Amino acid sequence: MKILLPTSTAGSLPKPSWLAQPETLWSPWKLQDKALIEGKRDALRVSLHEQQLSGIDIVSDGEQTRQHFVTTFIEHLNGVDFEQRKTVKIRDRYDASVPTVVGAVSRQKPVFVEDAKFLRQQTKQPIKWALPGPMTMIDTLFDNHYKSREKLAWEFAKILNQEAKELEAAGVDIIQFDEPAFNVFFDEVNDWGIATLERAIEGLKCETAVHICYGYGIKANTDWKKTLGTEWRQYEQAFPKLQKSSIDIISLECHNSHVPLDLLELIRGKKVMVGAIDVATNTIETPEEVADTLRKALKFVDADKLYPSTNCGMAPLPRSVATAKLNALSAGAEIIRKELSNSY
């Protein structure tokens, strides 16, 4: 990136009300068949346009073409039966009815590649595309075939690598893997979680990112956060190994969270997408608040490696709130750019 402090979002943006019920997470589609395909693409264009108007530097599809950040990917794979459902605890936190792995998993055809090509046609700006990470994928399923979380994660890593290579060929500049599970299963993260993630990015020439957060602002997550105490040190567990990994960028929740920012010292040298926008509240950050978070992060992240971002996806927020938050992100980044250029 040539520009200093390039802004981006961590992931999803709200969908238009004609495509899916607003302010609802994992909202079902309102359209069907051909109209749905067209509707998703129109929504992608709108979402891109809104990011551009807000001055976002690294743009995305706003996840307009997917219903769920993990399930939509898994729906396209062989070996998973969506009719056979089991209730499991997601990230040790909340019960959810999930599909069952009934046989060897494989990718029948590209999942997001056509959508990524479509986004690529719409803009010359750098584009980022999000995929679920292997550990978060296995945590969203009941496995009745491999009967080993690690084995299934390695299989998913291979599949993700196929998809990632095609996304790269489609012109995606940054491929991001969402791994909120990294904040929960510390032993597994270090035993094989980061290794499977590195398998997923094997051979890629584009940049790669991992997004680790404390989740959307849904009740199960905010309740969980209340149990974490005043200092959230979860990142401390995975950071040393992530620092040594081949992942280029680490995307984190920083604003309004209780993450002690000095933990960022543990990943010194990596590029960091610093979450400076809280997605769990409708309150709009002021540009000065955003700048303040970035200023604090700059103590531990070199300026040329700091990417201002949102804490997580904004799909469940009202559109006007999400847009105002994007504007605040851009304005806050601009304050710090000016400060940095004055100090040189």
Ligand SMILES: [Zn+2]
């Ligand atoms: Zn997130």
